[in-house]
Amino acid sequence: MSDLLANLYNFFEMVRYPSGSALCLAGAILCVIGTIGVMRFPDFYTRMHAASITDTSGATVILIGMALMAPNWIIVAKLGTIFWLLFLTSPAASHAVVNAAHTAGLQPLIGRLGKKSDDEEGAA
C-alpha cells in the first residue's frame, strides 16, 4: 500500500510541471482568443461576451496550472484567494458595466453581419 502511494507521489512529482505549464499555455491561448474577440466584434454587448471568456475560463485554467506548479501550500492558498476574488468580482463588474450602458441608452446593433443597421444609416 505504501509502495503504491510512493509510486503515485513520484508520478505526480514527475508530471505536475509539464501539465501545469500546458494548462498555463492553454489558458493564455483562451485569453488571446477572448482579446481578439474584443478587438473584432462589432458591438459593445458582443464585446462583453468575448471578454467574459478571459474572465472565466482563461483565469480558471491559468490558476489551476499555477497551482499544479506551486512549490508549497502557501502558494496554493494565495492562488485560491485570487480565484475566489476573481470568481466573485468579475461577474459583478461585468454586470455593472452592462447595466450602466443599458441605463445610459446604448442600443445593441441589430441587423445582418457586415451591414450597418438602419439607425446608423439614418444618422449618417
Next chain:
Amino acid sequence: MTATALIAILLGMVLLLIRTLIGPTLYDRVLAVNSLGTKTVLALGLLGFVMGRPEFLDIAILYAMINFVSTIAILKFFRYRSFQVPLVRRGGAQGGKR
C-alpha cells in the same frame, strides 16, 4: 512554456490597450480596462513563476481587489459626475424618505 503563456498574455494586454484607445463608446473603454486588470493579475502570477519567485502573488491579490473597486468607482463617476453621491435610491420602496 510558462514564458510563452506570459508572452501571450502580454500580447493580449497590448490588443486591449488598442481597444481602450480606439473604443467608440465610453463603456467599451471601461470594459477594456476591466479585462486589462484581470489580465494583469494573471500576468503578475505567471511572472512570479517564470522568475522563480511566486511571492509576486501578493501583488496579484491586491491588484484583483483594486481592479473591482476602480471599475465600480469609474462607472459611478460617469453616471453621477461626482463621487459624493450615495448609491442608495432616495424615496424608493426600501430607501425611505430622508
